[in-house]
Amino acid sequence: MPAEGKRCKVIVVYHPDFAAQGYPALRERIAPAFEELRTRGLLDKEEVSLMEPRPAEEELAEEVHTEGHIQGVKRSGYYQVALLSAGSVILGAEEVASGKADAAFCFTGTAGHHASRDGFWGFCYLNDVAMALVRLRREGRGRRVAILDIDPHFGDGTRDILGEDPKVLHVNLHSGYVMRGSGGSNNLDLALFHDAGDAQFLHAVDRALEAVGRFRPELLFVVFGHDSHRDDYGAFELSDGVYREFALRVKRSFPSGVVYVLSGGARPHVARRAIGDVVEVLAATSP
Numbered sequence: 570m571p572a573e574g575k576r577c578k579v580i581v582v583y584h585p586d587f588a589a590q591g592y593p594a595l596r597e598r599i600a601p602a603f604e605e606l607r608t609r610g611l612l613d614k615e616e617v618s619l620m621e622p623r624p625a626e627e628e629l630a631e632e633v634h635t636e637g638h639i640q641g642v643k644r645s646g647y648y649q650v651a652l653l654s655a656g657s658v659i660l661g662a663e664e665v666a667s668g669k670a671d672a673a674f675c676f677t678g679t680a681g682h683h684a685s686r687d688g689f690w691g692f693c694y695l696n697d698v699a700m701a702l703v704r705l706r707r708e709g710r711g712r713r714v715a716i717l718d719i720d721p722h723f724g725d726g727t728r729d730i731l732g733e734d735p736k737v738l739h740v741n742l743h744s745g746y747v748m749r750g751s752g753g754s755n756n757l758d759l760a761l762f763h764d765a766g767d768a769q770f771l772h773a774v775d776r777a778l779e780a781v782g783r784f785r786p787e788l789l790f791v792v793f794g795h796d797s798h799r800d801d802y803g804a805f806e807l808s809d810g811v812y813r814e815f816a817l818r819v820k821r822s823f824p825s826g827v828v829y830v831l832s833g834g835a836r837p838h839v840a841r842r843a844i845g846d847v848v849e850v851l852a853a854t855s856p
């Protein structure tokens with residue numbers, strides 16, 4: 570490690586139940602991606618700490634969602650793994666917000682960004698980022714937060730819950746399908762063509778990071794969906810190397826205070842490469 574380099578502290582939050590009990594379309598990638606971190610030696614690095622989450626408290630879900638929503642999630646059979654997924658994001662956010670880590674990568678078994686106050690779809694059950702924000706604010710943290718959602722599906726649930734919050738900047742890179750609640754003074758929606766490639770994506774990332782920089786958040790959540798890869802199920806036609814480049818650009822703008830939240834994506838080979846590259850960038854010595 571170069572003497573002038575700054576050592577980064579990165580938390581990886583993982584629980585085997587994400588692979589065992591997660592939503593079927595999402596869970597096949599979980600164990601291979603985690604194994605990739607081991608194979609690359611990332612979990613042995615001094616800079617990287619592995620932590621296991623506990624389920625989020627139910628009352629955090631009750632603060633974010635309606636009673637009818639929660640009853641519906643219970644009937645879906647994914648309530649417990651959704652609480653554990655939210656617990657993963659809460660743990661990562663607390664470690665980063667308290668300064669114990671520069672960045673976190675939070676695995677999940679269900680996604681969160683399509684879970685609104687009173688509705689859920691698209692493999693999302695509880696809004697993990699919104700629940701983490703409730704928790705942080707109770708502790709006097711997370712007063713000013715940005716959410717950069719690069720899952721190619723529009724983060725309608727997060728917009729529904731946080732879109733009017735003046736202390737939250739919500740930025741979506743999405744495939745042109747803007748749903749309800751896309752307005753609001755702090756919101757920025759960057760629509761790309763359905764078949765957008767790396768160059769268009771990274772151009773939008775630069776615009777997004779400029780906006781986040783102007784907002785000057787205490788904490789940046791990155792809603793990280795790799796369903797944007799050309800081999801995966803969502804829009805965009807991104808290639809293998811783009812997630813490393815994305816993570817590098819985020820790190821150049823925000824060397825600390827970043828919480829990655831795993832979102833859409835199904836293909837194990839895509840997840841291995843994408844998540845491995847992101848954690849590798851986070852754990853590398855900063856220039």
Ligand SMILES: [Zn+2]
Nearest residue numbers: 720722796833
């Ligand atoms: Zn998606």
